[in-house]
Amino acid sequence: MATLKETLFKKIxxxxxxxxxxxxxxxxxxxxxxxxxxxxxxxxxxxxxxxxISYLDPMxxxxxxxxxxxxxxxxxxxxxxxxYPYVEGFWYLLLTGEVPTMEQTLQVVEDFKARAEVPRYxxxxxxxxxxxxxxxxxxxxxxxxxxxxxxxxxxxxxxMSKMDYWDPMYEDCCNLMAKLPEIAAYIYRMKYKGDTPxxxxxxLDMGGNFAHMMGIAKPYDDVARMxxxxxxxxxxxxxxxxxxxLVASALSDAYYxxxxxxxxxxxxxxxxxxxxxxxxxxxxxxxxxGKVPTEEELKKALWDTLNSGQVxxxxxxxxxxxxxxxxxxxxxxxxxxxxxxxxxxxVNMIYKxxxxxxxxxxxxxxxxxxxxxxxxxxxWYYGLTEYDFYTVLFGVGRALGVLANITWDRALGxxxxxxxSVTTAMLEEAAGITKKAASN
Ligand code: HAX
Numbered sequence: 537m538a539t540l541k542e543t544l545f546k547k548i549x550x551x552x553x554x555x556x557x558x559x560x561x562x563x564x565x566x567x568x569x570x571x572x573x574x575x576x577x578x579x580x581x582x583x584x585x586x587x588x589i590s591y592l593d594p595m596x597x598x599x600x601x602x603x604x605x606x607x608x609x610x611x612x613x614x615x616x617x618x619x620y621p622y623v624e625g626f627w628y629l630l631l632t633g634e635v636p637t638m639e640q641t642l643q644v645v646e647d648f649k650a651r652a653e654v655p656r657y658x659x660x661x662x663x664x665x666x667x668x669x670x671x672x673x674x675x676x677x678x679x680x681x682x683x684x685x686x687x688x689x690x691x692x693x694x695x696m697s698k699m700d701y702w703d704p705m706y707e708d709c710c711n712l713m714a715k716l717p718e719i720a721a722y723i724y725r726m727k728y729k730g731d732t733p734x735x736x737x738x739x740l741d742m743g744g745n746f747a748h749m750m751g752i753a754k755p756y757d758d759v760a761r762m763x764x765x766x767x768x769x770x771x772x773x774x775x776x777x778x779x780x781x782l783v784a785s786a787l788s789d790a791y792y793x794x795x796x797x798x799x800x801x802x803x804x805x806x807x808x809x810x811x812x813x814x815x816x817x818x819x820x821x822x823x824x825x826g827k828v829p830t831e832e833e834l835k836k837a838l839w840d841t842l843n844s845g846q847v848x849x850x851x852x853x854x855x856x857x858x859x860x861x862x863x864x865x866x867x868x869x870x871x872x873x874x875x876x877x878x879x880x881x882x883v884n885m886i887y888k889x890x891x892x893x894x895x896x897x898x899x900x901x902x903x904x905x906x907x908x909x910x911x912x913x914x915x916w917y918y919g920l921t922e923y924d925f926y927t928v929l930f931g932v933g934r935a936l937g938v939l940a941n942i943t944w945d946r947a948l949g950x951x952x953x954x955x956x957s958v959t960t961a962m963l964e965e966a967a968g969i970t971k972k973a974a975s976n
Contacts, residue, residue, distance in 0.1 A: 540644055541706060543632050548702060548947040551588075555948045572963050580854060584955070585772040585781070589630050589940050592771040597861035600626075600769060601633045605865050608765065613638040615741055620761035623742040623936070624648055627713065630769065630940040645741050651714035652736065658682060659722065667727055671928045672802040674723045676795045683791035685711065692787065701787075702947035708790035709939035716932045717742055717760075721749035728922045746932075755873070756918045760929075762869060763914075766862045767907065767930045769937025773855070775800035776807065776931075780938035784945055785953040797938050798931050804849075807908075807930040811923040812849035814912030816841070817882055828882055831889055838886075838893045850909030851890055852900040859887075862907035866914060879913050 538546075567583040574582050590600045600608050612621035612635060625641035628634070636644070658678050665674055683689070688704040696704075718736055725733045734749045743761035750756065772781055780797030784790070801807035820829070820837050829837070841848055853860065867887075870880045887905055894903035912926055920926075964970045 537639060537643070540628050540631065540636075540640070540647070543634065543640075544706065544943075545702075547632050548944075552948060572967060575958065575963065578854070579773075579955075585778070586950070587772040587941055587944070588633070589937060589944065590769040590771050592855050594855055594857040597856060597858070598770055601629055603629075605766065605861050609762075609865075611635045613641045615744065615757075615761070618743075618758050618761070619755075620743070620758045621765070623761055623764050626765050626768065627936055627940070630936060631943065647710065648714040648742060649738055651711045652718060654678075654715050654718050654722070655682065655685070658719065662719075662723060662726060670802070671723050671727060671925050672798065672808075672931065674727070675720060675928050675931055676798040676802070678719045678723070679712065679716075679791055679798060680795035682712070682715070683789065683795075686789040686791055687711075688789040692789075698949055701949075702943055705784075705790060705946040706943050709943050712790055712794060713935055713939055714742075716935055717746040718749060720928050720932050721746060723928065724750055724922070724925055728925065750920070752918055752920065759869075759914055759918060762865070763911065763929055764933035764936065766865060767933030769934075769940070770907075771855075772941060774806065775803065776934050777938050777941065781941060781945060781950075782953050784942040785950060787952075790939060790942060793942055794935060794939065797934070801931055801934055802927060805847075807927040807934070809849045809906070810908035810911045810926045810930060813908050814916060814923045814926070816849055817879065817886070817912075821879070821882060828878055828885070831885065834882075834885055834889050835893060838890055842893070842897050848890055848894065850886075851894060851903065851905055853902045853904075853906045856904070856906065857902050859904040860906045860909075863905045863910050866907075866910040870910065870914060874914075874917050877913070877917055879916060883910055883913050 568581075570579075570582055574580055588601070590598055591602075592598050596604070598605065603611060608626070608629070609621060612625045612629065614621050622641050622645060624644040625636050628636040628640060628644050658681055661681050662674055662678055665677065685708075686704075687707045688701070691700075691704045722733050725731070729751065732751075734751050737745055737748050740748055740757075743764065744757040746760045747754070747757035750760075770777065772778060776797040779800040780793045783796040784793035804812055820834075821827075823837075824833065838848060867884075870877070870883075874880050887909070890905070891903040894900045911930075912923055915921075915926055915929070916923070961970065
């Protein structure tokens with residue numbers, strides 16, 4: 537049986553001529569125009585990134601390697617006795633575009649186990665950080681500290697052909713991916729559970745071992761598998777994916793690149809929104825003395841938030857224009873596993889009321905919930921109540937997508953990123969407001 541790496545290499549060899557041909561023969565074909573709004577407004581909708589790992593349709597939501605979320609969950613081999621698939625099998629799918637067999641999946645499970653040990657100096661570093669440091673800062677620092685392990689950096693310094701870049705990048709990405717669950721769980725137990733880390737159990741798959749190291753009983757292993765897969769990738773333009781890709785485009789290795797991407801994920805408009813959602817929801821419930829509000833009370837609270845100039849966390853999206861299927865998937869999990877949980881009921885009520893309020897408010901282009909609107913409730917229910925940790929969970933999942941992406945970036949020789957900037961005076965000239973742009 538071919539290994540994941542051998543299968544990946546075959547795919548890379550098949551794919552390379554497609555990219556070469558597009559650039560050589562069709563390099564001048566236009567994909568669109570860039571408007572002033574796009575230049576000032578965060579490059580929304582500008583088509584200038586290429587990835588085959590996932591695609592986000594505004595109306596349909598994410599597809600991983602062409603498959604919707606339900607199709608992905610149904611197709612991948614499942615851990616015996618569990619409802620969700622092996623995360624390792626999903627990694628195989630992201631890298632190769634092929635659904636692995638159980639045998640191929642178990643090969644990755646074993647490969648990751650061999651790579652999973654976290655160097656002692658990473659633990660030492662984490663222990664020197666003040667305990668009130670945000671867990672995302674700890675997570676990013678741990679990843680960056682491991683840069684000295686980079687095989688890519690070593691091979692590059694020795695001199696290697698561009699055609700071979702993907703190989704050490706793949707090794708770095710696998711080494712990193714295998715270690716992230718243990719780093720995350722260590723931070724959690726050190727910071728929030730009285731410094732009581734739980735040793736890894738080599739008999740378990742990634743999701744099972746993560747739940748074990750977190751000290752949370754079943755079915756949290758399935759929650760972890762679901763959560764990591766759902767948060768893995770959302771095509772290339774979101775802040776964490778784009779940052780990882782951008783930094784890697786300078787031939788910075790996977791450690792530098794992922795650490796940077798994780799820093800982007802830590803922003804409240806991106807991954808941190810999941811902690812904000814729960815904070816907002818619980819503050820509101822506390823104000824009402826713990827009771828589930830009426831729709832009128834909820835409407836007022838939403839308007840109060842908007843009128844104070846804040847966003848409603850968990851709602852809106854830069855690309856999506858409907859309810860995020862990642863939200864729906866988590867909602868279905870809640871309906872099955874925690875249908876009567878008051879916090880879930882409140883989140884459902886927000887789903888009923890918030891889109892109408894946002895439409896009336898008239899600003900958000902998408903009034904529907906995104907991935908972050910639901911995820912904290914599930915974590916809280918299973919005892920993970922320290923909500924500033926939620927973005928770390930997101931980060932472990934997001935690593936799957938962005939690391940698969942930068943492996944392919946190196947395989948296809950994507951260039952160093954360098955978009956062009958213009959001055960405001962040039963925009964005014966282009967708009968016809970002024971005749972001649974002042975030079976600066
Ligand atoms: N509540 C209030 N106002 C909102 C809003 C929300 N949930 N979503 C968008 N808006 C506002 C924007 O702030 C913007 O206002 P200004 O014109 O005054 O600047 C206006 O509506 C237009 O914004 P948009 O084009 O609809 O949205 P953007 O592409 O600019 O931003 C965001 C997308 C996700 C950042 C935005 O919807 C937002 O801030 N949502 C709340 C935070 C959140 O849930 N973030 C997580 C997103 C998912 C994710 O990446 N997870 O990691």
